[in-house]
Amino acid sequence: MKKVAWIGTGVMGASMAGHLLKAGYPVSVYNRSPQKAQAMASLGATVCSTIWEAVAGADFVFTIVGYPADVEQVYLGKDGILEHIETGAVIVDMTTSSPALAVRIAEEAKKKGVSSVDAPVSGGDAGAKAGTLSIMAGGEEDAFLKVKPLFERMGKTIVYMGGPGYGQHTKAANQIAVAGATAAMTEAIVYAKKVGLDPQQMLNAISAGAAGSWQLNNMAPRVLRGDLAPGFYIKHFIKDMRIIRDEASSRNTSLSMLNAVLSLYEQMADKGMEDLGTQALLKLYE
Amino acid sequence: MKKVAWIGTGVMGASMAGHLLKAGYPVSVYNRSPQKAQAMASLGATVCSTIWEAVAGADFVFTIVGYPADVEQVYLGKDGILEHIETGAVIVDMTTSSPALAVRIAEEAKKKGVSSVDAPVSGGDAGAKAGTLSIMAGGEEDAFLKVKPLFERMGKTIVYMGGPGYGQHTKAANQIAVAGATAAMTEAIVYAKKVGLDPQQMLNAISAGAAGSWQLNNMAPRVLRGDLAPGFYIKHFIKDMRIIRDEASSRNTSLSMLNAVLSLYEQMADKGMEDLGTQALLKLYE
Numbered sequence: 001m002k003k004v005a006w007i008g009t010g011v012m013g014a015s016m017a018g019h020l021l022k023a024g025y026p027v028s029v030y031n032r033s034p035q036k037a038q039a040m041a042s043l044g045a046t047v048c049s050t051i052w053e054a055v056a057g058a059d060f061v062f063t064i065v066g067y068p069a070d071v072e073q074v075y076l077g078k079d080g081i082l083e084h085i086e087t088g089a090v091i092v093d094m095t096t097s098s099p100a101l102a103v104r105i106a107e108e109a110k111k112k113g114v115s116s117v118d119a120p121v122s123g124g125d126a127g128a129k130a131g132t133l134s135i136m137a138g139g140e141e142d143a144f145l146k147v148k149p150l151f152e153r154m155g156k157t158i159v160y161m162g163g164p165g166y167g168q169h170t171k172a173a174n175q176i177a178v179a180g181a182t183a184a185m186t187e188a189i190v191y192a193k194k195v196g197l198d199p200q201q202m203l204n205a206i207s208a209g210a211a212g213s214w215q216l217n218n219m220a221p222r223v224l225r226g227d228l229a230p231g232f233y234i235k236h237f238i239k240d241m242r243i244i245r246d247e248a249s250s251r252n253t254s255l256s257m258l259n260a261v262l263s264l265y266e267q268m269a270d271k272g273m274e275d276l277g278t279q280a281l282l283k284l285y286e
Numbered sequence: 287m288k289k290v291a292w293i294g295t296g297v298m299g300a301s302m303a304g305h306l307l308k309a310g311y312p313v314s315v316y317n318r319s320p321q322k323a324q325a326m327a328s329l330g331a332t333v334c335s336t337i338w339e340a341v342a343g344a345d346f347v348f349t350i351v352g353y354p355a356d357v358e359q360v361y362l363g364k365d366g367i368l369e370h371i372e373t374g375a376v377i378v379d380m381t382t383s384s385p386a387l388a389v390r391i392a393e394e395a396k397k398k399g400v401s402s403v404d405a406p407v408s409g410g411d412a413g414a415k416a417g418t419l420s421i422m423a424g425g426e427e428d429a430f431l432k433v434k435p436l437f438e439r440m441g442k443t444i445v446y447m448g449g450p451g452y453g454q455h456t457k458a459a460n461q462i463a464v465a466g467a468t469a470a471m472t473e474a475i476v477y478a479k480k481v482g483l484d485p486q487q488m489l490n491a492i493s494a495g496a497a498g499s500w501q502l503n504n505m506a507p508r509v510l511r512g513d514l515a516p517g518f519y520i521k522h523f524i525k526d527m528r529i530i531r532d533e534a535s536s537r538n539t540s541l542s543m544l545n546a547v548l549s550l551y552e553q554m555a556d557k558g559m560e561d562l563g564t565q566a567l568l569k570l571y572e
Contacts, residue, residue, distance in 0.1 A: 099481070122495045134495050159491045161483065169481045173474040173488045177497035180470020183543035187466065188459040191530065194537045195385070195455045197447065202459045205445045209408045209420050211463035213499035232496075244477065251480045253571065257469035260546035285539065 001025055004150070005058035007051060007074055007081070008065040008095070009036045012121070015128035016064065016094070018043055019153040030054040032065075052084040060147060061085060064094040067239055071097045075105050087113035090143050094135075096120040096236070098243045099165035099172065100250075106139060106164035115143030116164060120171035121155065124231050132156040136174070138166030172247060175240045179261040181215040182278055188216075189223060190285040199224055219279045228280040235274040238265050287311055290436070291344035293337060293360055293367070294351040294381070295322045298407070301414035302350065302380070304329055305439040316340040318351075338370040346433060347371060350380040353525055357383045361391050373399035376429050380421075382406040382522070384529050385451035385458065386536075392425060392450035401429035402450060406457035407441065410517050418442040422460070424452030458533060461526045465547040467501040468564055474502075475509060476571040485510055505565045514566035521560040524551050 001024060006017040009031040021027050021043045028046040030053070031037035037047050048054040051074060055061055061081055063074055071093055075081050081091060082105075091109055093102065093116075102118035109116040117139035127133040133155035137144050144160050151158045161170045188206070192199040203224075207216050222228075241262040248255050268274065268284055276283075287310060292303040295317040307313050307329045314332040316339070317323035323333050334340040337360060341347055347367055349360055357379055361367045367377060368391075377395055379388065379402075388404035395402040403425035413419040419441035423430050430446050437444045447456045474492070478485040489510075493502050508514075527548040534541050554560065554570055562569075 169483045170491050173478050174492040174497045177470045177474045180466045184463040184466020187541045188463045192459050194539050197455045205456050206460040210500050211460045214496050253480050255473045256546050260542050
């Protein structure tokens with residue numbers, strides 16, 4: 001059976017690597033904070049204390065880490081993946097990261113005879129746990145097809161979107177739509193509260209029509225019962241929106257709604273609320 | 287049978303009054319542009335050339351006109367509805383208009399022994415034609431209950447939201463959510479096009495998850511096939527968003543996303559595109 005290395009065993013990564021272990025793949029894991037990797041041992045993972053140990057002999061190297069700077073470090077940094085990986089392997093970054101960086105990693109990988117896939121996901125911790133993620137993949141199509149059986153252990157909707165970076169571009173478009181829908185949900189509730197309209201009654205009245213969205217149906221109830229715990233962290237949403245702003249900007253495009261929502265979340269981070277869930281945006285108006 | 291006066295027989299009003307005629311109500315119609323009212327004669331309406339003729343002896347007076355200034359004029363202006371209406375009648379403004387104006391009209395009506403309901407709708411021209419509108423009503427509850435059987439001829443979802451102005455407030459919350467979702471849909475497509483991602487493939491990949499919305503499902507396909515015809519006019523959306531901004535502002539609240547979207551649509555109006563449908567926002571980025 002193909003040998004897997006998994007770098008990054010946070011909430012998402014641990015569940016995703018767990019599905020591969022359950023499917024019988026031998027998985028070597030590495031995490032910057034070792035205790036999070038250690039927890040994978042009971043599931044049968046080989047826990048490694050360096051990237052190079054994890055990567056040695058691997059057919060597939062998966063990564064899901066925090067920020068683009070971390071992605072860059074684990075792939076291109078000193079003692080990183082591309083220094084130690086074997087020719088013929090496939091690397092798969094599942095972090096939501098920069099499309100431009102995905103292209104750069106693909107180019108560097110190619111020089112080493114390695115194929116690259118960028119494959120960010122949506123569906124959150126619940127989707128990772130249940131193996132029902134949406135996986136948006138870019139890269140060489142034959143490399144994607146090699147990884148697909150492993151993706152099928154982690155996700156339900158697996159789409160190939162084009163060359164290197166196009167998985168990231170699709171996730172970016174997803175985050176733009178999430179930004180608008182989240183702000184829409186938030187400001188509708190803010191307005192209702194300010195004018196003395198019962199917010200739940202308002203949601204019942206508007207959710208079935210042109211105002212309707214996944215955010216209204218799924219996040220608004222959390223907001224109304226005061227549940228601001230992170231399904232998706234504000235700090236990560238800010239990271240995503242900055243990437244999108246920069247990608248748009250490098251194409252002489254300004255996304256005004258996205259910029260307005262980014263600015264709201266940056267204000268929340270300034271007030272020390274970056275570890276709350278994105279639905280906490282309401283607090284900024286209070 | 288109760289006698290109905292209907293003021294405003296534009297695209298929405300003509301369909302809505304038509305449902306009352308079909309249900310057997312005697313309906314007197316008035317429209318500022320007489321030829322639009324004239325078209326109602328073939329459906330059995332009594333076409334009137336003044337408001338006072340239409341209103342004489344009416345148990346219910348419905349209005350659906352363009353702007354708050356028009357609402358104010360037809361109700362409170364010289365030779366307007368409240369000058370000629372009979373004690374005991376119910377007035378029902380279905381224009382999307384100002385909550386503050388709805389409160390003022392209710393107060394003036396009360397002085398004449400007249401009950402007032404503010405009942406804006408969502409569902410557009412298609413919903414008006416099919417009799418499937420969502421109707422959000424505010425005002426005295428007993429007046430609402432008197433009008434309800436007539437609302438049931440025009441709409442499918444009929445909700446009572448509270449005292450005078452609360453129908454308008456609910457519609458305002460609806461429009462806030464529509465603004466965010468429309469901008470979300472637009473900027474996701476703009477981004478996809480700029481980076482060379484197939485927009486339809488992108489929509490397929492993201493629509494089922496946290497990015498999903500009625501706008502993505504229903505308006506994005508129109509945008510992609512270049513159909514910018516008004517289901518809902520930009521000029522009317524601007525009117526709605528200005529009302530919302532002012533209502534929020536009078537409560538010391540600023541809705542940043544809403545303001546950003548309003549500003550985008552005002553730029554479209556400045557470029558002479560106010561008679562396009564709201565989905566035409568994409569053109570501003572091209």
